[in-house]
Amino acid sequence: MSAATxxxxxxxxxxxxxxxxxxxxxxxxxxxIDRLSLNVRTGEFLTIVGSSGTGKSTLLRLLGGLVPAxxxxxxxxxxxxxxxxxxxxxxxxxxxxxxxxxxxxARNIALGIEDKLDKAEVDARIRQSLQMVGLEKNALxxxxxxxxGMQQRVxxxxxxxxxxxxxxxxxxxxxLDAMTKASLQDEVLKVHQQTGTSFVFITHDIxxxxxxxxxxxxxxxxxxxxxxxxxxxxxxPRDQMSTRQSPEFLRxxxxxxxxxxxAGGH
Amino acid sequence: xxxxxxxFSALRSGMPPLRGLLPLVVLLALWQAINPQGSPYFPPPSxxxxxxxxxxKSGRLGAALSSTLITFVxxxxxxxxxxxxxxxxxxxxxxxRRALGPTLEFFRGLPPPVxxxxxxxxxxxxxxxxxxxxxxxxxxxxxxxxxSATAAVSELLVEVSHTLRLGRVAxxxxxxxxxxxxxxxxxxxxxxxxAIIITLLVEMLTSxxxxxxxxxxxxxxxxxxxVYGLLIVVGLMGFVINAIFxxxxxxxxxxxxxxxxxxxxx
Amino acid sequence: MRAKxxxxxxxxxxxxxxxxxxxxxxxxxxxxYLPAPSAIAVAFVGIVRSGExxxxxxxxxxxxxxxxxxxxxxxxxxxxxxxxxxxARRWFLATLEVLRPLPAIAFLPVALLLFSFSLTTELVVMVxxxxxxxxxxxxxxxxxVSSRLNDVGLTLKLSPTQTLLKVLIPAAAPSILxxxxxxxxLTLVLAIIAEMIGNPHGLGYAVVNALIAIQPEQMFxYVLFIGVxxxxxxxxxxxxxxxLLPAYGRGAVETV
Numbered sequence: 001m002s003a004a005t006x007x008x009x010x011x012x013x014x015x016x017x018x019x020x021x022x023x024x025x026x027x028x029x030x031x032x033i034d035r036l037s038l039n040v041r042t043g044e045f046l047t048i049v050g051s052s053g054t055g056k057s058t059l060l061r062l063l064g065g066l067v068p069a070x071x072x073x074x075x076x077x078x079x080x081x082x083x084x085x086x087x088x089x090x091x092x093x094x095x096x097x098x099x100x101x102x103x104x105x106a107r108n109i110a111l112g113i114e115d116k117l118d119k120a121e122v123d124a125r126i127r128q129s130l131q132m133v134g135l136e137k138n139a140l141x142x143x144x145x146x147x148x149g150m151q152q153r154v155x156x157x158x159x160x161x162x163x164x165x166x167x168x169x170x171x172x173x174x175x176l177d178a179m180t181k182a183s184l185q186d187e188v189l190k191v192h193q194q195t196g197t198s199f200v201f202i203t204h205d206i207x208x209x210x211x212x213x214x215x216x217x218x219x220x221x222x223x224x225x226x227x228x229x230x231x232x233x234x235x236x237p238r239d240q241m242s243t244r245q246s247p248e249f250l251r252x253x254x255x256x257x258x259x260x261x262x263a264g265g266h
Numbered sequence: 267x268x269x270x271x272x273x274f275s276a277l278r279s280g281m282p283p284l285r286g287l288l289p290l291v292v293l294l295a296l297w298q299a300i301n302p303q304g305s306p307y308f309p310p311p312s313x314x315x316x317x318x319x320x321x322x323k324s325g326r327l328g329a330a331l332s333s334t335l336i337t338f339v340x341x342x343x344x345x346x347x348x349x350x351x352x353x354x355x356x357x358x359x360x361x362x363r364r365a366l367g368p369t370l371e372f373f374r375g376l377p378p379p380v381x382x383x384x385x386x387x388x389x390x391x392x393x394x395x396x397x398x399x400x401x402x403x404x405x406x407x408x409x410x411x412x413x414s415a416t417a418a419v420s421e422l423l424v425e426v427s428h429t430l431r432l433g434r435v436a437x438x439x440x441x442x443x444x445x446x447x448x449x450x451x452x453x454x455x456x457x458x459x460x461a462i463i464i465t466l467l468v469e470m471l472t473s474x475x476x477x478x479x480x481x482x483x484x485x486x487x488x489x490x491x492x493v494y495g496l497l498i499v500v501g502l503m504g505f506v507i508n509a510i511f512x513x514x515x516x517x518x519x520x521x522x523x524x525x526x527x528x529x530x531x532x
Numbered sequence: 533m534r535a536k537x538x539x540x541x542x543x544x545x546x547x548x549x550x551x552x553x554x555x556x557x558x559x560x561x562x563x564x565y566l567p568a569p570s571a572i573a574v575a576f577v578g579i580v581r582s583g584e585x586x587x588x589x590x591x592x593x594x595x596x597x598x599x600x601x602x603x604x605x606x607x608x609x610x611x612x613x614x615x616x617x618x619x620a621r622r623w624f625l626a627t628l629e630v631l632r633p634l635p636a637i638a639f640l641p642v643a644l645l646l647f648s649f650s651l652t653t654e655l656v657v658m659v660x661x662x663x664x665x666x667x668x669x670x671x672x673x674x675x676x677v678s679s680r681l682n683d684v685g686l687t688l689k690l691s692p693t694q695t696l697l698k699v700l701i702p703a704a705a706p707s708i709l710x711x712x713x714x715x716x717x718l719t720l721v722l723a724i725i726a727e728m729i730g731n732p733h734g735l736g737y738a739v740v741n742a743l744i745a746i747q748p749e750q751m752f753x754y755v756l757f758i759g760v761x762x763x764x765x766x767x768x769x770x771x772x773x774x775x776l777l778p779a780y781g782r783g784a785v786e787t788v
Contacts, residue, residue: 066425090429097422102444102521111440112430144523286626307646368541369548375763377721379728379736380755383743387751388563459635466637470729485641493641500638508633
């Protein structure tokens with residue numbers, strides 16, 4: 001590996017090569033991810049589905065640099081990942097614990113940038129992020145005063161304020177009701193279209209994976225490994241009514257449903 | 267009126283209707299009306315005032331009160347600073363918690379008054395004795411509450427600080443310290459009555475200047491009106507201290523989600 | 533929580549005691565009256581042999597028991613009354629709330645004035661201090677559940693007495709038991725304070741007496757014994773609560 005010559009020109013923003021992760025809970029060796037290889041293309045919206053126990057969240061944490069791999073290589077823009085890389089940010093499922101409840105919405109959004117940028121720039125980014133997720137009116141509220149969907153919007157806004165190249169989302173809408181979920185899905189698609197940010201989006205909801213993704217990866221396990229990948233060629237922009245009713249959408253849904261069943265898991 | 271409303275309502279919230287004071291007023295009025303003159307045990311309330319003003323004129327009341335209050339305020343301040351810092355250190359280190367656990371449990375379980383004779387024996391009857399003893403007693407609830415809250419900071423918040431690339435120092439003062447604040451305040455809440463009791467006890471046992479020794483002197487001389495008067499003074503002191511704390515606590519906790527567990531009465 | 537033996541913790545404790553011993557023997561500490569742990573152990577054996585420890589402990593435990601039962605009955609009854617009756621809360625609660633923060637220790641001179649050096653003085657101070665947690669926890673427990681569970685009683689056609697005995701009190705039991713436990717701790721603390729100042733008997737007096745007689749070894753022996761006694765009493769009560777309340781799960785007992 002000649003580090004000097006690696007460039008992002010491969011068209012891949014992430015390159016994972018035979019990545020494994022072992023943990024030792026209670027002294028017993030457990031393989032969580034087994035020699036998994038995966039590329040994420042620049043600008044791509046990649047969704048990952050799998051039953052529980054297939055290591056979806058763990059894979060995301062590996063990409064985000066929150067846990068180190070036991071073996072194999074993970075490269076972000078050509079450089080090996082060691083710790084959370086600049087330009088990558090994770091959005092967690094458990095929004096109420098991921099937000100600082102004692103800070104206002106605006107100050108939560110400022111958390112990742114307040115020490116790195118000057119005040120005018122911080123204020124401008126807070127305003128932009130709030131506007132992107134439609135929370136302009138709630139800047140001075142505390143998270144615990146907001147509904148679950150709004151709190152998750154705050155977390156997304158906090159990630160956007162960093163102007164990341166990749167957003168890693170860990171079942172972000174898993175705890176929300178159907179209506180809120182649908183509107184947040186469209187919110188995320190809008191951000192993807194407007195900013196060109198790459199997305200890696202974990203979900204256990206097959207329809208959500210098809211609706212959002214350019215490509216769906218089905219995980220098998222445990223231990224976690226790739227079962228198969230499906231390119232989704234549905235036209236963009238997508239629409240909650242017409243896209244979801246199109247025969248192609250239903251065909252993709254059936255195909256991935258079968259793949260998830262075949263991949264097993266718990 | 268409106269300006270005062272926030273802190274006044276923080277003070278009033280949770281307090282029962284004021285008309286409930288009526289029985290107390292009736293009782294005192296009856297006591298005064300029956301006026302058991304000459305009874306050395308139940309001097310009428312009006313004579314309490316006379317007794318107090320005698321003490322006040324001689325300057326003994328003012329001196330005693332200021333000595334007691336200075337000890338109390340310094341002791342609580344020191345306990346907050348030391349207990350908070352040590353609690354933070356202890357909460358951050360699992361090894362330290364395990365190593366010091368039984369020792370700390372013993373000190374927490376030790377009934378506070380027995381610390382007084384130990385300190386008298388080791389330090390002698392010096393003015394700083396009061397401060398040392400009260401800190402030794404008041405520090406435990408603050409230290410232990412802060413430590414357990416610091417230890418319980420959710421793993422997720424630590425991951426948030428990683429993905430936002432906050433760095434160790436920023437994580438400490440932006441995430442860990444603020445999330446321990448409510449528990450720290452619960453600790454202070456239980457430390458305050460302890461500190462008042464122990465301040466008075468040290469003064470009673472050692473005759474070092476203060477309200478505690480003053481009240482014991484009055485009792486030994488059978489100046490019962492003074493004893494009752496001083497009882498009221500101590501009660502008012504406790505009431506005012508508590509009111510100040512409740513106000514500070516209310517203002518601080520306003521930004522935290524309301525949770526019954528902060529409101530424990532100890 | 534049935535904790536496993538904490539080995540590093542126990543070792544630290546032993547190491548601290550050993551360090552204390554070495555520091556005193558080697559003259560590394562400058563306190564005039566700090567005895568070595570071994571000397572304290574010898575003194576402890578002495579007070580056990582002479583029966584002083586037993587007499588003092590029996591006195592203190594006896595008054596703690598009387599004081600605790602009195603505080604449970606008075607505090608529990610008041611708590612029940614105020615938890616159930618909005619009338620009582622409206623017209624009497626503020627009076628109690630004014631009396632509650634009065635530091636019990638300030639009552640000691642008043643009690644001394646009225647009852648001089650006696651068990652009554654000790655009990656008055658103990659009971660005054662320790663009814664409050666029982667009162668607050670019972671009142672809070674009952675008031676908390678009554679809004680929700682009164683309807684249960686109504687729909688099941690229970691009489692008010694049945695509702696109280698079968699629904700409200702059992703539902704409030706965890707909170708009441710927490711009050712009872714806090715109450716026992718306070719009773720012990722106040723017993724020791726009262727014995728130090730108001731009633732020359734028991735463990736509190738033994739400590740002060742050893743201080744005045746300048747017998748540091750004995751004093752430390754009493755102090756450490758009191759610590760162990762307090763921890764044992766608390767553990768005993770936690771265990772009892774766990775046995776009494778198996779249906780409530782673990783969390784119910786250990787809160788506060």
